[in-house]
Each structure stands twice: as structure tokens, then as C-alpha cells.
Amino acid sequence: TSSRTAWWRDARFGMFIHFGDYSNWEGEYTRPDGTVCRDAEWIKRSCTIPMAEYEQKAATFNPRNFDANAVVAAAKSAGQKYIVITSKHHDGYAMWPTRQNAWNLRDHSSFDKNRDILAELKKAADAAGIKLGFYYSIWDWHDPDFVADFAAYKQRMYAQLKELVDGYHPALLWFDGEWTTDNPTNNWNSQDGEALEAYLRGLDRNLIINNRVNKRRVSDGDYGTPEQEIPAAPVDGQLWESCMTINDHWGFARYDTNWKSGPTLIRNLLATSSRSGNYLLNIGPDGLGRVPAGAAQQLKLIGDWSGTAGQG
Ligand code: JFZ
Numbered sequence: 001t002s003s004r005t006a007w008w009r010d011a012r013f014g015m016f017i018h019f020g021d022y023s024n025w026e027g028e029y030t031r032p033d034g035t036v037c038r039d040a041e042w043i044k045r046s047c048t049i050p051m052a053e054y055e056q057k058a059a060t061f062n063p064r065n066f067d068a069n070a071v072v073a074a075a076k077s078a079g080q081k082y083i084v085i086t087s088k089h090h091d092g093y094a095m096w097p098t099r100q101n102a103w104n105l106r107d108h109s110s111f112d113k114n115r116d117i118l119a120e121l122k123k124a125a126d127a128a129g130i131k132l133g134f135y136y137s138i139w140d141w142h143d144p145d146f147v148a149d150f151a152a153y154k155q156r157m158y159a160q161l162k163e164l165v166d167g168y169h170p171a172l173l174w175f176d177g178e179w180t181t182d183n184p185t186n187n188w189n190s191q192d193g194e195a196l197e198a199y200l201r202g203l204d205r206n207l208i209i210n211n212r213v214n215k216r217r218v219s220d221g222d223y224g225t226p227e228q229e230i231p232a233a234p235v236d237g238q239l240w241e242s243c244m245t246i247n248d249h250w251g252f253a254r255y256d257t258n259w260k261s262g263p264t265l266i267r268n269l270l271a272t273s274s275r276s277g278n279y280l281l282n283i284g285p286d287g288l289g290r291v292p293a294g295a296a297q298q299l300k301l302i303g304d305w306s307g308t309a310g311q312g
Contacts (some may be wrong), residue, residue, distance in 0.1 A: 011081035016282035027253025040251030066289025068124035078299035083130035092142030139177025150186035239276035
């Protein structure tokens with residue numbers, strides 16, 4: 001344990017945010033034959049939406065109601081100490097104006113060209129004393145080079161991560177998608193993981209990085225990431241964080257109002273912290289960028305119960 005990870009070890013409770021162009025589908029795709037297919041951040045893939053159609057929909061994405069202060073206030077109301085938002089999910093769409101391609105919220109949307117939601121969130125989080133981190137998917141469904149020319153893809157990925165680290169100074173990076181077998185000749189291997197981790201620590205030696213940057217071994221990154229489960233005991237003294245949905249999806253789905261109850265959420269928070277883990281509880285803002293009222297309500301319940309609301 002090092003002083004570098006001290007804030008994270010003490011935090012115990014964070015907010016995960018799955019937000020992207022997929023949020024604009026609101027969890028439902030109507031096929032040309034009229035049948036309906038449902039999923040959230042995976043909708044492109046699970047519902048086999050043709051790329052051209054998926055891109056057209058992204059061009060209408062306009063999260064004009066995204067309010068960074070409201071998001072941070074919701075986190076505060078729950079007693080959450082850090083926020084991890086999807087900067088790029090598997091569909092490859094960047095939520096900041098990346099210079100590596102045009103598949104991003106600035107260049108491929110109907111959103112205000114002067115706004116940058118990651119910058120807005122960073123500013124609001126800093127003002128509230130909340131740490132900000134970025135989820136970043138190694139797997140990319142949009143960039144043809146993910147399969148065609150992996151070296152070229154990796155170069156763009158490094159460039160995007162440099163944009164994120166230099167431009168927004170995140171406290172943490174949360175990798176995912178290292179497990180894909182989409183490219184059988186170029187699976188993410190331990191050399192890839194080691195090289196990427198070393199590169200990032202060269203950019204900012206204080207970064208906290210999850211172990212999905214590599215092969216999820218105890219020695220990879222700073223902490224393990226069991227998903228939708230709370231392990232009975234920590235693995236080999238490794239720091240860990242359990243991420244969970246607050247309903248049944250990560251991304252927004254308008255029909256999903258199956259909010260976990262206050263007692264369930266509080267039990268999960270207690271179970272993780274009593275085993276020295278962190279609890280990363282997810283919300284999925286809707287296509288306009290609004291935090292669903294049901295999610296905000298459950299977050300406040302946790303804060304009211306634990307008495308930490310507004311204490312920072
Ligand atoms: C991944 C994503 O595919 C998903 O959309 C979401 O972002 C989630 C937080 O992470 O899903 C996973 C990742 C790892 C496993 C399962 C689902 N796993 O190791 O079993």
C-alpha cells in the first residue's frame with residue numbers, strides 16, 4: 001500500500017456513469033421488420049444495428065440537459081467520493097473532442113460545439129472535492145484497425161489516452177474490454193498491458209489504474225474489479241472495487257425502473273467496506289443527459305441513511 005492510493009482506499013464509495021451515444025437509443029431498437037430489440041450500452045452489437053444506422057442515430061445525439069453540477073450533487077447526496085465516467089465505451093464513441101477521429105461528441109452529434117461534458121464534470125468535481133476518473137474501453141467496435149491493423153489502433157488509443165490525461169487530469173483510469181477475442185491474432189496480451197501501464201505512469205505517476213489494463217492479475221494495475229458481486233474475501237491483499245448497476249442495466253434503458261432498494265444498496269455498501277473494498281455504483285443518464293429521477297432518489301436514500309450527505 002502506498003500513499004499514492006491512499007485517497008482511493010479511504011474513499012469506499014464511488015459513482016460509475018455509463019453515458020454515450022448509446023444512451024440516445026434509450027434501450028430500444030426497432031428493426032426494419034417492426035420487431036423490437038432491447039439492450040443498453042451493448043445495443044449496437046446485441047441488436048446487430050448496421051453501422052450506418054448507428055452512426056445516423058449518433059448524429060442526433062444531443063445531451064443538452066447534461067448538468068455536471070447536478071451529477072456531482074447526486075454523488076454528494078449519496079456520500080460518494082469519486083466519479084468514474086465512460087470516456088469511450090466498446091462502440092468507440094469518444095465523449096470528448098478527440099483529435100484522433102471524428103467519432104466523438106463534438107464532431108458527430110447535434111450537441112453544442114462549445115460544450116465539453118468531461119471538462120464540465122472535471123470542473124464541478126474539483127469544486128466539490130470529488131475525484132474524477134475515466135472508463136476507457138480497449139475493445140473498439142468502430143475503428144476498423146482494431147481488427148485490420150492493431151499496431152495502428154494501439155497508437156491512436158495511446159494518443160487518445162494522452163489527450164485525456166493531459167487535457168483533463170483524471171485521478172484514475174478504469175480500463176475494460178481487454179477480454180475481447182474479436183481479434184484472434186491480436187488479443188490484448190500481457191506485453192500490451194505492461195506497455196500501456198508504463199506509458200500511463202510516465203504521463204502521470206499519480207494515476208490510479210484498475211487491473212483490466214492487463215490480465216487482471218494481482219500484480220496488474222492498482223486494484224481488482226469484481227463485477228456485480230462482492231467477494232467473500234480480498235484476493236491476496238489486492239485492493240478491490242465492486243462495480244454494480246443501480247437497476248438492471250449500465251447504460252440508460254427507459255423501461256428499466258427496477259431500482260435496487262435502499263436496504264439492498266446500504267447492505268452492499270457495508271459488505272464492500274467491511275471487507276476493505278470500494279463500491280462503485282452505476283447510473284445511466286438518459287439521451288438528454290439527465291440523471292433518472294429514480295436513480296437520484298436511491299442515491300439520496302443511501303446518503304440520508306449513512307448521514308454523510310453534504311459532508312464531503
Ligand atoms: C463490461 C462491459 O462490457 C459492460 O458494458 C459494462 O461497461 C461493464 C462495467 O463492463 O462488462 C463486463 C466486463 C467483464 C466481465 C463481464 C462483463 N467479466 O469479467 O465477467
